[in-house]
Amino acid sequence: MHEQIAANKRKTVLLFVVAIAFTALIGYAIGFLFFQGGVVGVVLATILAVALSLGSYFAGDRIVLASTGAREVTAEQEPRLHNIVEGIAIAAGVPKPRVYVVPEQAPNAFATGRDPEHSSVAVTQGLLDIMNRVELEGVIGHEMSHVLDRDILVGTVVATVVGAAVLMSEFFTRSWFWSGGRMGGRREGGDGGGIIVLVLFAVGIVLLILAPLAGQLIKLSVSRNREYLADAEGVLLTRYPPGLISALEKIRDAPHAMRSANNATAHLWLEQPSRVPGQETSTMEKLFSTHPPIEERIQRLKEM
Amino acid sequence: MLGLWIVLGVVVLAVVWAVVAFNRLVTYRNRAEEGWSQIDVQLRRRYDLIPNLVETVQGYAAHEREVFEEVARARSAAIGATGAAEQASAENAITSGLRKLLAVAENYPDLKASANFLALQEELTGTESKIAYARQYYNEQVRLLNTRIQSFPSSAIANLFHFERREFFDIEDAARGPVRVDLGSTTPTES
Numbered sequence: 001m002h003e004q005i006a007a008n009k010r011k012t013v014l015l016f017v018v019a020i021a022f023t024a025l026i027g028y029a030i031g032f033l034f035f036q037g038g039v040v041g042v043v044l045a046t047i048l049a050v051a052l053s054l055g056s057y058f059a060g061d062r063i064v065l066a067s068t069g070a071r072e073v074t075a076e077q078e079p080r081l082h083n084i085v086e087g088i089a090i091a092a093g094v095p096k097p098r099v100y101v102v103p104e105q106a107p108n109a110f111a112t113g114r115d116p117e118h119s120s121v122a123v124t125q126g127l128l129d130i131m132n133r134v135e136l137e138g139v140i141g142h143e144m145s146h147v148l149d150r151d152i153l154v155g156t157v158v159a160t161v162v163g164a165a166v167l168m169s170e171f172f173t174r175s176w177f178w179s180g181g182r183m184g185g186r187r188e189g190g191d192g193g194g195i196i197v198l199v200l201f202a203v204g205i206v207l208l209i210l211a212p213l214a215g216q217l218i219k220l221s222v223s224r225n226r227e228y229l230a231d232a233e234g235v236l237l238t239r240y241p242p243g244l245i246s247a248l249e250k251i252r253d254a255p256h257a258m259r260s261a262n263n264a265t266a267h268l269w270l271e272q273p274s275r276v277p278g279q280e281t282s283t284m285e286k287l288f289s290t291h292p293p294i295e296e297r298i299q300r301l302k303e304m
Numbered sequence: 305m306l307g308l309w310i311v312l313g314v315v316v317l318a319v320v321w322a323v324v325a326f327n328r329l330v331t332y333r334n335r336a337e338e339g340w341s342q343i344d345v346q347l348r349r350r351y352d353l354i355p356n357l358v359e360t361v362q363g364y365a366a367h368e369r370e371v372f373e374e375v376a377r378a379r380s381a382a383i384g385a386t387g388a389a390e391q392a393s394a395e396n397a398i399t400s401g402l403r404k405l406l407a408v409a410e411n412y413p414d415l416k417a418s419a420n421f422l423a424l425q426e427e428l429t430g431t432e433s434k435i436a437y438a439r440q441y442y443n444e445q446v447r448l449l450n451t452r453i454q455s456f457p458s459s460a461i462a463n464l465f466h467f468e469r470r471e472f473f474d475i476e477d478a479a480r481g482p483v484r485v486d487l488g489s490t491t492p493t494e495s
Contacts, residue, residue, distance in 0.1 A: 079430070080426055080430070082430075083427075083431075084433075086434060087430065087436075087437045088437065090342055090441060091440055092441075093339070093441050239440065
């Protein structure tokens, strides 16, 4: 367990580097196209990326909790939930996270917080109402694994950093489009240099157009892989796969859809909030999903 | 000259390795101790719950004296127990005593419906599963520690600094598979 966590920490650092490099690259393209040279863009974009990373590092959990309308509950209000969260925290050897309930009928849950010392677990009222003890333990085990793997941190930071790059590129491609394609500088130059500039130019524009898509895909694939991992590790904590299997089945069969289905926080939940119950998912949808299909998750758990 | 450097390099590497190996052993030992104290906390919580629970059940079923005495006896035996093995068998006696107590409670609908009893039952179920989880964590850490102490080359460091292997804590060994001490808690779907 602890070894796995250490490996995950290293992966997290790598991911940060990739995310910031991605932003810097976009910054370079913007700088190159609009401000005489790429360096200004790289500096600006990197500063922005680092600032946003730090911001989401320290305040991400509060923002997420506030945006979902979660309220903290005491052990007296929800003794069963508190007991389960504490039990799973003991099994994982980490401090007990804070416990929140989201007033929402669709059964779902998420965890947030930058590290195990500053973590929170939130479940919806609908989940509390329909799950029995072992199922709830399965769900909390899954969420606790996200805490242990620092997936929350990764999710929040990747979302913010990639989001910023996407935002910048969209902003600049639009303003460029509306200004009739005028550029600052880079007009003159020798014949040989002209071609190189032109090629770089084309590359820059393609990069800017592809950036939102690439950013989104990075975010999604990170999210999907970590869901399987959290399922497996959650079961390692509870030592009881049928609990999580039956919880996922209940979620699959629940008639409610989330009211506050929000793209920015979609990847944080136990099951994708925007997914309409009982609907088939196409290949295209799979590529753009934050979560693997619930059937596949159930299948993998059954094979364990 | 080159030979001297090589020897020096090997010595430095060996020292660095020894320090790292020592520190890892300390980490594992501390985690095992932490795990043990967590088990202790949860066991104590259960000792504290027992008098309350007995009193509540007594209020409705005063004549079931045998069960009350059995639980009380098991409790004081467990509090006085020393060593992981003795502790474990004493705790098993408590668990079986509590099962009987709750089975008795089944016969008294008024008791089962009382808010006080329900709250105590939830506390007890919660504590039982926390004991199971604490034990799971402790045994995992002990396994890691013991493996480090026994396997070469870290065993050399372990012997030199007298790291000792720890006992596993086995409650309810008869129950293979998921260790889930379900004391018949009511789930919302059932109630």
